[in-house]
Amino acid sequence: MPETLKITDLHVAVEGKPILxxxxxxxxxxxxxxxxxxxxxxxxxxxxxxxxxxxxxITGGSIELNGENIVEWDATQRSxxxxxxxxxxxxxxxxxxxxxxxxxxxxxxxNPDRKEGEELIPMRxxxxxxxxxxxxxxxxxxxxxxxxNDGFSGGEMKRAEILQMAMLRPKFAILDETDxxxxxxxxxxxxxxxxxxxxxxTGNGDQMGxxxxxxxxxxxxxxxxxxxxxxxGGKIVETGGIELAQELYTEGYDRVRAAxxxxxxxxxxxTEKDAIAN
Amino acid sequence: xxxxxxxxxxxxxPDLENSALGEINKYDFITPTTDVFKAERGINREIVAxxxxxxxxxxxxxxxxxxxxxxxxxxxxxxxxxxxxxxxQDIYYYLKPTKEQGKTWDDVPQEIKxxxxxxxxxxxxxxxxxxxxxxxESEVVYGSLQEDLGNKGVIFTDTDTAVKExxxxxxxxxxxxxxxxxxxxxxxxxxxxxxxxFIYVPPGVKIEFPLQAYFRINAExxxxxxxTLIIVDEGAEVHYVEGCTAPMYTTESLHSAVVEVxxxxxxxxxxxxxxxxxxxxxxLVTKRAMAYQDSLMExxxxxxxxxxxxxxxxxxxxxxxxxxxxxxxxxxxxxQHQDAGAKVVHCAPNTKSRIISKSISKNGGRSSYRGxxxxxDGATGCKSNVVCDAxxxxxxxxxxxxxxxxxxxxxxxxxxxxxxxxxxxxxLFYLMSRGLTEAEASSMIVSGFIEPLIKELPMEYAVEMNxxxxxxxxxxxx
Numbered sequence: 152m153p154e155t156l157k158i159t160d161l162h163v164a165v166e167g168k169p170i171l172x173x174x175x176x177x178x179x180x181x182x183x184x185x186x187x188x189x190x191x192x193x194x195x196x197x198x199x200x201x202x203x204x205x206x207x208x209i210t211g212g213s214i215e216l217n218g219e220n221i222v223e224w225d226a227t228q229r230s231x232x233x234x235x236x237x238x239x240x241x242x243x244x245x246x247x248x249x250x251x252x253x254x255x256x257x258x259x260x261x262n263p264d265r266k267e268g269e270e271l272i273p274m275r276x277x278x279x280x281x282x283x284x285x286x287x288x289x290x291x292x293x294x295x296x297x298x299x300n301d302g303f304s305g306g307e308m309k310r311a312e313i314l315q316m317a318m319l320r321p322k323f324a325i326l327d328e329t330d331x332x333x334x335x336x337x338x339x340x341x342x343x344x345x346x347x348x349x350x351x352x353t354g355n356g357d358q359m360g361x362x363x364x365x366x367x368x369x370x371x372x373x374x375x376x377x378x379x380x381x382x383x384g385g386k387i388v389e390t391g392g393i394e395l396a397q398e399l400y401t402e403g404y405d406r407v408r409a410a411x412x413x414x415x416x417x418x419x420x421x422t423e424k425d426a427i428a429n
Numbered sequence: 430x431x432x433x434x435x436x437x438x439x440x441x442x443p444d445l446e447n448s449a450l451g452e453i454n455k456y457d458f459i460t461p462t463t464d465v466f467k468a469e470r471g472i473n474r475e476i477v478a479x480x481x482x483x484x485x486x487x488x489x490x491x492x493x494x495x496x497x498x499x500x501x502x503x504x505x506x507x508x509x510x511x512x513x514x515x516x517x518q519d520i521y522y523y524l525k526p527t528k529e530q531g532k533t534w535d536d537v538p539q540e541i542k543x544x545x546x547x548x549x550x551x552x553x554x555x556x557x558x559x560x561x562x563x564x565x566e567s568e569v570v571y572g573s574l575q576e577d578l579g580n581k582g583v584i585f586t587d588t589d590t591a592v593k594e595x596x597x598x599x600x601x602x603x604x605x606x607x608x609x610x611x612x613x614x615x616x617x618x619x620x621x622x623x624x625x626x627f628i629y630v631p632p633g634v635k636i637e638f639p640l641q642a643y644f645r646i647n648a649e650x651x652x653x654x655x656x657t658l659i660i661v662d663e664g665a666e667v668h669y670v671e672g673c674t675a676p677m678y679t680t681e682s683l684h685s686a687v688v689e690v691x692x693x694x695x696x697x698x699x700x701x702x703x704x705x706x707x708x709x710x711x712x713l714v715t716k717r718a719m720a721y722q723d724s725l726m727e728x729x730x731x732x733x734x735x736x737x738x739x740x741x742x743x744x745x746x747x748x749x750x751x752x753x754x755x756x757x758x759x760x761x762x763x764x765q766h767q768d769a770g771a772k773v774v775h776c777a778p779n780t781k782s783r784i785i786s787k788s789i790s791k792n793g794g795r796s797s798y799r800g801x802x803x804x805x806d807g808a809t810g811c812k813s814n815v816v817c818d819a820x821x822x823x824x825x826x827x828x829x830x831x832x833x834x835x836x837x838x839x840x841x842x843x844x845x846x847x848x849x850x851x852x853x854x855x856x857l858f859y860l861m862s863r864g865l866t867e868a869e870a871s872s873m874i875v876s877g878f879i880e881p882l883i884k885e886l887p888m889e890y891a892v893e894m895n896x897x898x899x900x901x902x903x904x905x906x907x
Contacts, residue, residue, distance in 0.1 A: 202862050206854060226861035235862075242859040246877025252863070255873070259864030267869055298877065315863065 153179040154217050156201075156234070156323045156360060162211035163193075163200045170196045172385035172417065173212065180322055181358040183349065183374050185365060185396050188382035189404050191422050194364045195239060197382070198325040202236040203229045216323075231263035233322030237312035237329050244299040249311065252299050253281060253318055260319045284317040287353055288344055305332035313341060317348045323360045324349070330370040342373040349374065368400040381407050384417030471518035474498060477620050480523045484623075489600065490592055497609035497619030504613040510768045510799070511737040515711055520683055522621040522654070578636065584629040585640055588656050591627035598629060602660055606689035607717050614713045618654045618687040625655035625686070630665040630696075639668040639701070639887050657688040661696040661724075668699040670887060682710045684735075690718035692726050694748070699727040703890055705897055706735035708764055716742040717772075723750035729885050730757040732769050733897055741799060743772035746780035753782040758882045760901055761794030761826075770799040770831075775811040775841075786817040787882065789875055790826035791901075797829040802845075806837040813842070819849040820878050822871065872902045 156178045163171035170193050178184055186194050200207045201214055203226035213220045216232055224232070244252065257280075258271045271277075281295060288310050300308055309329050316324055326345065330338050351357045363370055371393065379395040380387045383404070388411040389395070399407070408415040469476065477498045481491040506513055578585060584595060591599045609619040630636060661667055684706065692698045698718065706712050712735040718726040728742035744753025759767035773782035788796035798817045819828035830847050852874050860870035876883070876898060883891045
């Protein structure tokens with residue numbers, strides 16, 4: 152029985168405003184899932200809620216990792232348990248070098264019981280591994296000495312996120328629009344890297360369960376989804392195979408909206424509220 | 430008291446568990462001392478005269494002290510900065526712990542070595558230090574100076590010794606950069622000063638390694654009034670490093686130093702300070718440098734601890750081409766107010782200054798940046814750049830900025846940027862999503878924030894500074 156991340160009837164609110172309204176999704180390790188949907192449908196909210204962002208209040212339902220409900224866990228615990236998210240807009244941490252940050256992160260995730268102040272993974276071993284992974288991603292060595300996401304271009308940020316994934320070797324990874332803002336070549340490289348990391352060929356051979364949030368199909372060429380989900384109005388309204396992803400990319404969401412009028416109405420209400428709030 | 434200082438007294442094992450009231454500070458230990466002489470509590474004309482007499486000083490210094498005492502008495506307390514609740518009659522102004530200054534490590538009393546051991550000084554000394562002067566209470570007790578420094582004509586001694594051995598040189602500059610009339614605490618220091626460093630670097634001599642001194646307050650309610658004078662002659666270079674740690678006591682203590690620096694034509698001086706005072710100490714320091722033609726003066730100033738710190742290192746650019754750079758960092762926690770900043774005064778054309786000030790406030794601490802940028806009439810073509818960033822770790826803490834800009838000349842370029850930020854939920858979440866605990870994440874954000882200062886420090890100070898910040902950060906989030 153493969154390891155499982157199971158989301159059941161998940162309701163999430165941000166600042167008291169309901170966003171997710173009963174999401175069901177089960178990912179087994181080794182599977183690739185694509186999550187598509189119009190802007191504001193709740194895709195990133197799902198990612199943040201699964202990762203444990205304190206601003207995303209879980210008002211109902213459960214998130215289970217191998218049968219254990221993790222909704223009360225903080226992000227640290229979830230990360231150490233093998234959950235990862237590549238952020239759409241990762242935060243800059245000025246003054247903190249990528250290498251120092253990654254050494255702490257890698258140590259903590261690989262030794263989940265580590266207490267603060269305990270030994271980090273040996274520098275030599277860490278350097279070797281980091282250099283290898285950076286070569287895979289065609290990153291300059293100098294990159295490790297730069298401050299985390301500080302002054303990075305869009306493409307550098309996304310590559311840095313993939314690098315973190317490669318180092319942390321999560322069981323389950325959520326990639327939130329890792330292809331946005333990248334040119335064609337960069338998407339190709341990202342796509343290949345994600346596939347290799349997902350298959351465990353760059354790490355210890357263990358496969359990941361991947362949830363790819365995207366608007367495009369490019370990332371999916373090398374990461375053919377076993378399942379494609381469509382989110383609308385805070386719910387997954389339809390699930391299919393790779394052909395669904397291709398349809399949505401070329402045709403848009405009109406058919407889906409027409410097929411699920413309730414969700415479409417919710418989506419419209421949410422979008423209008425946002426427009427007023429903004 | 431006639432105690433044989435060469436015999437080690439019984440040492441109390443430092444009780445680290447119980448000595449820490451409130452926040453744990455690994456340097457909160459008290460070493461028993463064998464005082465040779467302790468002036469009575471309080472200050473008056475007789476005590477000032479007695480201090481001079483005990484030191485066997487020449488008449489001019491005695492007169493200097495007495496005049497300064499009168500100025501001290503006549504000056505009101507500063508009405509700005511922080512609240513100063515000090516009883517000047519409840520402080521000891523002079524304490525002489527050993528009869529003579531130790532010449533070698535073997536001469537240093539055991540209890541003082543013990544204190545240094547706890548601070549990790551001997552290793553640092555072996556590895557990095559060229560000349561160490563350590564101030565234990567009010568007097569320098571141990572000093573070593575590399576032979577080649579002496580051969581080059583460099584003088585690195587305590588200021589008391591300099592009064593006796595280099596009177597002509599000292600008298601030419603002593604009290605000239607910061608006269609006793611400058612402010613109440615400069616006057617107090619001038620009246621009761623003791624210890625501090627005197628450095629003279631002859632023309633063209635470049636000292637490749639930092640000269641260092643460790644300062645330490647050790648007696649309850651003991652004021653420490655060191656007086657430092659650095660003269661960098663034409664084309665000479667020196668980096669002086671001072672670090673302070675202090676044990677914690679429950680009653681107020683006062684530290685009020687005066688530091689005067691002269692950097693002559695084409696000279697360079699960098700003065701680095703790391704201060705970590707106990708939470709009850711008033712740290713009221715006057716530091717000023719005069720920089721002459723094409724010279725560079727740099728102050729690097731790290732302030733941790735204390736009840737109230739008021740300190741604004743200053744550079745007066747006296748001649749064309751002089752540069753002044755000030756990098757300061759303040760960390761304030763519960764019951765602490767850091768009122769720190771910098772002053773740059775452009776007295777001549779084509780002078781340049783840069784101020785970078787960073788402050789961190791947590792657990793109800795308060796940090797203020799107070800800075801002055803002044804350009805005098807006729808000082809054309811000057812440039813000044815001021816950046817101050819404040820990081821606030823919780824809603825109980827506070828940060829203020831008081832930038833004063835006085836420009837009497839049109840043809841100048843002055844930039845001032847200020848930012849205040851809180852450790853963002855998003856930054857914390859990002860780091861936590863990579864397996865760091867909340868405390869680790871906060872600590873990492875803070876260490877990144879002060880990185881621009883840390884990278885300017887000599888290596889062992891960078892290590893110590895990081896350790897101090899980690900100690901300050903422990904348990905700061907919950």
